[in-house]
Amino acid sequence: MPGKKLQWHLLAADPGLLPWQDNGVANVESKGKKICVARYRDAFYAFSATCPHAGGQFSEGWIDALGNIVCPLHRYRYALVNGRNTSGEGYYLKTYPLELRPDGLYIGLPEAGLFGW
Numbered sequence: 242m243p244g245k246k247l248q249w250h251l252l253a254a255d256p257g258l259l260p261w262q263d264n265g266v267a268n269v270e271s272k273g274k275k276i277c278v279a280r281y282r283d284a285f286y287a288f289s290a291t292c293p294h295a296g297g298q299f300s301e302g303w304i305d306a307l308g309n310i311v312c313p314l315h316r317y318r319y320a321l322v323n324g325r326n327t328s329g330e331g332y333y334l335k336t337y338p339l340e341l342r343p344d345g346l347y348i349g350l351p352e353a354g355l356f357g358w
């Protein structure tokens with residue numbers, strides 16, 4: 242996220258305690274943002290809970306074999322690593338950096354501006 246300062250927030254002291262669903266996705270909220278965390282091949286990824294196409298909820302989607310989150314509404318695919326719309330429709334999924342620290346899993350959110358933007 243070049244050019245933007247991040248503020249780090251603790252998501253969970255133990256990532257295993259996030260509300261994981263069978264699809265490997267957990268819904269969380271941090272600083273008022275609805276976020277999904279996905280677990281894929283022993284790594285964690287965070288991204289907006291809502292699809293940029295037409296509002297599908299990724300908590301009802303699934304992770305494919307290539308590491309994409311698939312939206313349940315129209316099946317557009319987004320790379321977990323960077324939010325790239327790998328099915329080619331030209332959208333971009335907002336992703337957030339995560340850090341696993343000794344005291345828990347942290348998420349980096351853009352620092353709020355003067356008016357909370």
Ligand code: FES
Pocket residue numbers: 292293294295296297312313314315316317
């Ligand atoms: S709302 Fe997600 S692909 Fe259409």
